[in-house]
Amino acid sequence: MATAEVTEVSEKTMSVKPKTPGADRWAEGAIFAAGDALEEHRSFTIEEIVESGDDCLGLRVVLQAKEGTYTGVINYVLPASRRFALEKVVNPRTGQRRVGLLTFFFHTIISITVVGEDREARQRLLKDAYKEDKGGKQLLMKKLVPPHLAASNDNNDLCSDASSVKRRERRGREPKEGKNKASPPPPPPPPPPSPRISRPSNWLIIDAINEAFMKAVCLLRTELVISISAVGQNIGRSGTLSILAAATPDIIFLFDVAKIGLSKLLTSGVADILLDDGIVKVIHDCRGLEDLLHHQCGVNLTNIFDTQASEIFIYMLNHQRRVPLFVSSLPSLLIGYLGLAPQHTFWPTDEEDESIWLERPLSSKLCEGVACTVRYLKELRLAQISRMLVxxxxxxxxxxxxxxxxxxxxxxxxxxxxxxxxxxxxxxxxxxxxxxxxxxxxxxxxxxxxxxxxxx
Known part of the structure; x- marks a missing residue:
């Protein structure tokens, strides 16, 4: 047994301080002891094993658990997850060896008796513990090295440690150098594909009943097909309509309902357009707007082509009349049918952020988003009709x-x-x-x- 200098003694455990630091400490080792003398063939509780720390690694023990009795060498003790593992496990009754580690939970352990130590395992395990103390915990699981490869593996560890230090130094310098370099600007989004029909590119906000409002209503009445969309807070019978968008082939009108007032907007000519059977109104998901107009103003939409409902019908045609469970969003349809990039579509905000539609003035980004909800609807309608008529x-x-x-x-x-x-x-x-x-x-x-x- 190697010589060690005793520094602290308690009733349960005695820790040892080596005379030589570093790897020599783990090569010499120290036997687990209790009291003033080093005792083998003595039973210990799991709490005493945990208190000993790394000094218990490599000790050969006889472990009595609820499922049976085993002999083996302590490989690791994990107090946080309350687990305990043995290697080189042998069944004392049959003498049969087990391959790999045998893990026990603390509550299944009855007693542990120290019967000696395994010099090779103790040296290897304590050496790994020393490396963890100096270099930190390993992210990968610990790999057991056979004794005949331990000598050659030491040299490889030294080389790998030196190279890993150099890699860490290079990684430490890279962020500092990268901060001084200006990051390249993101590439611009690809242009949208060529349209099948004309797409309105300009939008105009109308926030009062004036000459511009009357011209917009007259222009919408002359169209056979228009696109409409609505945004606001909780669109429905108990919600608030903020913007009603209507698009012609040349321009998009954004009626500011929050400023004009819903009743005044409808009685000034917009209701006649919504009720006109000669004008096809293309919309995506008409349920919320219909619910709001019906319960708040008594107005019902007529001659509606709903692109979300049309997608349900197309699904039924292609799946033997089976009905889908979930509806399709407008951006997904525009990407799928028209080949638009996600940057050219508008993804609505979450429900908790819908109050931004009631703030004034609206940002140009939000206005452009509302315009996107009606800009491609007529073209989407033609693509869906073509799919229906296959x-x-x-x-x-x-x-x-x-x-x-x-x-x-x-x-x-x-x-x-x-x-x-x-x-x-x-x-x-x-x-x-x-x-x-x-x-x-x-x-x-x-x-x-x-x-x-x-x-x-």
Whole structure:
């Protein structure tokens, strides 16, 4: 047993102070003791093991737990997670060895008896503990090194430690050098793809019933299709409408409802536009605006094309009439259908921030955001209609070639009142139907189509 200088003695444990610092300390080691003498084959509680700290590492013990009795070498003790591990574990009854570590929780341990020490394990474990004291805890799990590789591994550790110090020094200098260098500006967002129809780029705020208001109402009345959007706080029957946006192919009008007043806005001509059956109003998610107008002003929207409802219908067409559970947001539709970048769309704020729509004056960023909610709606409507009419387009293309692609003999035999065979194959069955007849000279029977001679 190596010589050690005793410095402190207590009733439970005796810690030792080595004569040589550093790695020599862990090479010499010190046996765990209690009282004035070094005692082996004595039982200790887990609290006494924890109090000993790193001095218990490498000790060979007999551990009695609730599930059985084991002999092994103490590998680590973790007081924070209340765990205890042994290596080189052997079942004393059968003599069978276990591979790896065997972990116990403190509450499952009954007693621990120290029967000696494992010099190789103690030297290795205490050396690792010394490195952690000097260099900090390791982030990776500790790897057990076989005894025959310990000598060569020492040299590798020295090289790796030196290189790691150099890497840490370089990493320490890099942030200081980076602070002096100006970071490059972020790249500009890509331009939006070419539009299918004209997109309004300019927007105008209208906050009073004046000449500009009347011109805007007259211009909106002349359009067959307009886009509308609404923002405010808690849009609905108990909410407050702040901005009502309406877009034509050339300009976007932002009606400041918070300044004008909702009732005054509607009675000055806007309600006539919302109620006009001859004007298609394109909107994304009309539920909140309809609920607000109906309960606060008694106005109901008419001739609405809702892009969110249209997406539900398209989903049903493509999934055998199954209905989706969640709705689609406007930015996701614009990105998916029109190929816009996320920077060209407007992502609304959270509910707790909706009060910013009632502050005046509104920032240009918020105004531009409201304009984005109506700028692309008409173009999105056309893209959705094209998606809805995919089957019709397919049938039309078949119709175009049903006669021209035939040879002359076959074309003469085809009957114009019969659906082309290529289209009949698209359906599961072919139904006999009787079309409505408005020509008195034409009569249909089950198997014939007759045309009476025209009167002279």
């Amino acid at each position: 089957d019709l387009t397919q049938i039309t293309n078949i119709y175009l070639g049903s006669l021209k692609d035939k040879d002359s003999a076959t074309a003469e035999r085809l009957e114009s009142h019969v659906v082309p065979v290529e289209i009949q194959k698209l359906g599961r069955t072919t139904d006999f139907n009787t079309p409505k007849v408005f020509d008195p000279r034409v009569s249909f029977t089950r198997d014939s189509y007759k045309t009476a001679p025209s009167p002279k």
